[in-house]
Amino acid sequence: MIVTDSTSCDPALLAQYVKTHCDEGWRIISMFASESSPGATLNVLLRRGGEIMGITSDVIDSYPAVTVQVPAASVFERAIYEMNDLHPEGHGHLVPAIYWRKGDGHPLQKEPYSTVNEIRIPIPSNLIRGTGVFEIPVGPVHAGVIEPGHFRFSAAGEPILHLSVHLGYTHKGIEKLMEGPVSRNRIHLAERISGDNAVAHSLAYAHIMEGNAKIPERACRIRVILSEMERIHNHLDVIAGLCTDSALSVAASYGSEVREEFLRANRKIFGNRLLMGNIVPGGVRKDLSGEDLSELESAVMRVGFGAKKLDNYIRRTPSEVDRLETTGILSTENALRYGTVGVIARASGAISDVRAEMPYDAYGALSFNLVHRKNGDVMSRGAVRVDEIAESVSLILQCISGMGEGEIRTDFETPDGLSCGIVESPRGELVHSADIRDGEIWRYNIRDPSFVNWPSLEAAVMNNIVPDFPLINKSFGLSYSGNDV
Amino acid sequence: MNHFEIMLMIVQFAALILVSPLIAGIIGKIKALMQHKVGASVLQPYRDLRKLMRKESVVSENASFLFRLVPYISMTAMLLLAAMTPFIYTGVIAPYADVIAMVYIFTMFRFAMVLGGLEGGSAFGGMGSSREVMMSVLIEPSLLISIMTLSAMTGVGFDITDISHSINSAGATAISPALLLAGAAFVITMVAENTRVPFDNPDTHLELTMVHEGMLLEYSGKGLAMMEMASMLRLTIFMALLGTMFFPWGTAMTMSFTDLALSVFVMAVKLLVIAFGIALLESTVAKMRVFKMPNMLTASFALSLMAMISLYVL
Numbered sequence: 001m002i003v004t005d006s007t008s009c010d011p012a013l014l015a016q017y018v019k020t021h022c023d024e025g026w027r028i029i030s031m032f033a034s035e036s037s038p039g040a041t042l043n044v045l046l047r048r049g050g051e052i053m054g055i056t057s058d059v060i061d062s063y064p065a066v067t068v069q070v071p072a073a074s075v076f077e078r079a080i081y082e083m084n085d086l087h088p089e090g091h092g093h094l095v096p097a098i099y100w101r102k103g104d105g106h107p108l109q110k111e112p113y114s115t116v117n118e119i120r121i122p123i124p125s126n127l128i129r130g131t132g133v134f135e136i137p138v139g140p141v142h143a144g145v146i147e148p149g150h151f152r153f154s155a156a157g158e159p160i161l162h163l164s165v166h167l168g169y170t171h172k173g174i175e176k177l178m179e180g181p182v183s184r185n186r187i188h189l190a191e192r193i194s195g196d197n198a199v200a201h202s203l204a205y206a207h208i209m210e211g212n213a214k215i216p217e218r219a220c221r222i223r224v225i226l227s228e229m230e231r232i233h234n235h236l237d238v239i240a241g242l243c244t245d246s247a248l249s250v251a252a253s254y255g256s257e258v259r260e261e262f263l264r265a266n267r268k269i270f271g272n273r274l275l276m277g278n279i280v281p282g283g284v285r286k287d288l289s290g291e292d293l294s295e296l297e298s299a300v301m302r303v304g305f306g307a308k309k310l311d312n313y314i315r316r317t318p319s320e321v322d323r324l325e326t327t328g329i330l331s332t333e334n335a336l337r338y339g340t341v342g343v344i345a346r347a348s349g350a351i352s353d354v355r356a357e358m359p360y361d362a363y364g365a366l367s368f369n370l371v372h373r374k375n376g377d378v379m380s381r382g383a384v385r386v387d388e389i390a391e392s393v394s395l396i397l398q399c400i401s402g403m404g405e406g407e408i409r410t411d412f413e414t415p416d417g418l419s420c421g422i423v424e425s426p427r428g429e430l431v432h433s434a435d436i437r438d439g440e441i442w443r444y445n446i447r448d449p450s451f452v453n454w455p456s457l458e459a460a461v462m463n464n465i466v467p468d469f470p471l472i473n474k475s476f477g478l479s480y481s482g483n484d485v
Numbered sequence: 486m487n488h489f490e491i492m493l494m495i496v497q498f499a500a501l502i503l504v505s506p507l508i509a510g511i512i513g514k515i516k517a518l519m520q521h522k523v524g525a526s527v528l529q530p531y532r533d534l535r536k537l538m539r540k541e542s543v544v545s546e547n548a549s550f551l552f553r554l555v556p557y558i559s560m561t562a563m564l565l566l567a568a569m570t571p572f573i574y575t576g577v578i579a580p581y582a583d584v585i586a587m588v589y590i591f592t593m594f595r596f597a598m599v600l601g602g603l604e605g606g607s608a609f610g611g612m613g614s615s616r617e618v619m620m621s622v623l624i625e626p627s628l629l630i631s632i633m634t635l636s637a638m639t640g641v642g643f644d645i646t647d648i649s650h651s652i653n654s655a656g657a658t659a660i661s662p663a664l665l666l667a668g669a670a671f672v673i674t675m676v677a678e679n680t681r682v683p684f685d686n687p688d689t690h691l692e693l694t695m696v697h698e699g700m701l702l703e704y705s706g707k708g709l710a711m712m713e714m715a716s717m718l719r720l721t722i723f724m725a726l727l728g729t730m731f732f733p734w735g736t737a738m739t740m741s742f743t744d745l746a747l748s749v750f751v752m753a754v755k756l757l758v759i760a761f762g763i764a765l766l767e768s769t770v771a772k773m774r775v776f777k778m779p780n781m782l783t784a785s786f787a788l789s790l791m792a793m794i795s796l797y798v799l
Contacts, residue, residue, distance in 0.1 A: 158775055249516065319770045
């Protein structure tokens with residue numbers, strides 16, 4: 001969609017201006033700089049329910065940090081500082097995302113990026129000192145098959161005093177690769193930002209490309225089916241992972257079995273296990289035949305029953321419930337302060353869901369419950385996921401039963417200006433935004449839900465013990481690749 | 486002791502060592518079947534050991550000679566214990582087969598492992614070692630008292646074979662609250678000492694939750710093979726002790742062929758039952774929180790204490 005409500009303000013007043021809006025119930029959903037001469041334009045995107053608003057400010061070199069007034073801006077300003085060389089004065093925590101890289105320039109600047117020099121910043125060690133306090137470095141290479149991330153725990157015995165998460169190992173420069181003349185083919189790139197959320201990312205990209213074009217009803221319904229199928233397999237992965245991490249092996253392999261069966265159905269119906277290649281700007285690639293629909297229905301029913309059974313198994317195992325409850329509590333205040341989104345926020349009582357607040361595609365015509373919990377522990381996050389699988393099953397069945405005949409693709413023109421695509425990915429609110437100038441993507445910004453959720457992980461592990469960290473991390477289910485783009 | 490008896494004891498010692506990887510393989514297989522998986526062959530642990538023995542050992546630059554020494558100490562400790570464990574015959578080759586010696590050879594093994602964990606210089610080894618010591622402090626009294634109960638009950642002193650022989654010959658009359666309580670305490674210590682679920686997950690390589698695996702993390706090649714072998718042997722020794730000291734019926738007391746044949750069969754059944762029990766426990770129970778381990782181990786200690794008290798009260 002195109003951001004129509006946009007105001008411009010002086011950089012000196014930006015922080016105060018954003019703060020005033022946040023007090024009125026607006027929330028920062030994305031923040032990025034697009035270079036102009038001289039300096040750069042700082043774009044702050046705010047959302048309140050179904051309203052989107054942009055605040056722009058022309059900045060040269062430095063500006064007073066928004067973080068001082070609105071802590072949720074911290075991660076964005078850090079990225080802008082590193083990538084666009086705009087200094088947020090008074091930020092206080094400008095640690096780089098990437099500690100070791102080729103080239104000492106600022107990758108998102110328009111000037112050619114030179115890789116002659118090399119930046120190597122040592123990761124600060126022993127941040128917390130004291131008797132009996134020691135630091136545990138973990139990663140970036142882990143024992144399991146997971147993405148790279150470096151964790152530094154400061155622990156006194158087993159209790160965690162502080163955790164700092166260092167990511168950036170999978171930086172791919174996708175934001176830069178997205179720049180150039182408007183083209184529909186970059187959807188393949190968008191799908192690979194975070195492979196398990198391929199549908200959500202490609203959908204957000206498609207929304208930007210389509211502007212305000214009308215997408216045929218049938219395509220909208222297939223898009224909803226795809227999004228919800230992706231949600232199911234992501235949630236199942238996390239639930240099975242929770243069982244693996246707490247050594248509940250039978251439940252874990254049952255969960256993986258249900259997920260695997262579902263992925264095979266994905267492949268059979270949509271041609272790809274992770275549903276890649278199905279969303280195209282203007283609609284969807286593949287129409288579903290009657291046979292596909294009935295197969296889809298049975299696959300979805302089976303996965304629904306499987307998830308229910310897995311949930312029962314977990315709830316009937318007291319030792320598992322004991323591990324999950326009261327572990328890794330993220331309070332509602334912290335969830336709101338860090339700007340947490342998605343499942344994690346909903347499990348902590350900070351209820352927000354793009355599908356309900358600003359329905360896109362066919363969501364407006366469908367009914368579903370907004371699942372939420374208030375405890376914010378690992379169990380709540382698991383429970384939200386289990387219930388969301390049931391809601392997704394219901395949504396898919398609604399789509400199938402109400403599927404009308406019609407086109408699955410339409411033609412469209414990509415409009416100039418600032419536009420954004422906001423979708424509810426399995427991890428939460430996903431925002432793509434683009435500054436399109438004269439038919440050219442001048443600056444493309446990707447804000448994966450993981451990007452804003454990682455800092456809340458640091459808050460949630462406080463006062464927990466080191467051996468519970470894998471469970472907490474798994475219950476957050478964040479993407480490393482999506483964070484690093 | 487005649488030559489034949491000595492031969493028998495040596496065979497029993499060798500059998501205990503040879504069968505231990507098989508037990509680990511069987512537990513793994515049962516667990517896999519419970520998870521709807523095909524699972525590796527029960528012979529897989531033998532293949533793993535052979536593979537590891539052929540590989541070169543990588544040693545951390547920070548490690549001292551102790552690091553290389555630890556696998557040998559561990560292996561020696563377990564061989565000593567294997568020599569004093571009745572397996573199919575209530576007589577052992579070791580002249581020092583004493584319950585107190587047994588408990589402290591187990592402790593020696595653990596101490597060596599803890600040192601090995603610290604020597605590697607990695608954070609995970611240290612964490613594993615500190616957790617192991619926490620558990621060890623609680624396992625030791627419970628193990629000691631549960632075994633001492635048997636000694637007090639039979640009144641034959643501290644010799645393992647005497648205890649085994651005495652309970653065995655008493656037949657069903659030996660079944661008493663003291664024996665059952667001590668047996669229950671011993672089972673809990675067996676699970677804890679062998680770092681199985683719910684105390685630790687032997688399959689995991691999740692860095693932050695490891696106890697036993699954490700200490701082994703820096704070992705490779707021959708050193709790892711010896712440490713793994715020692716761990717498997719430890720489990721089998723515990724199982725054999727449960728089957729020959731707490732519930733010794735069926736174990737041969739004479740050297741007649743029929744007794745020995747029956748004993749081999751009974752021991753195989755006992756081992757399979759215990760292996761199945763462990764696999765069942767590991768499949769149905771989640772690993773407990775680290776800070777709940779002391780509660781469970783205290784329960785084990787309370788059981789063993791009750792066993793001891795019941796001897797004098799009942």
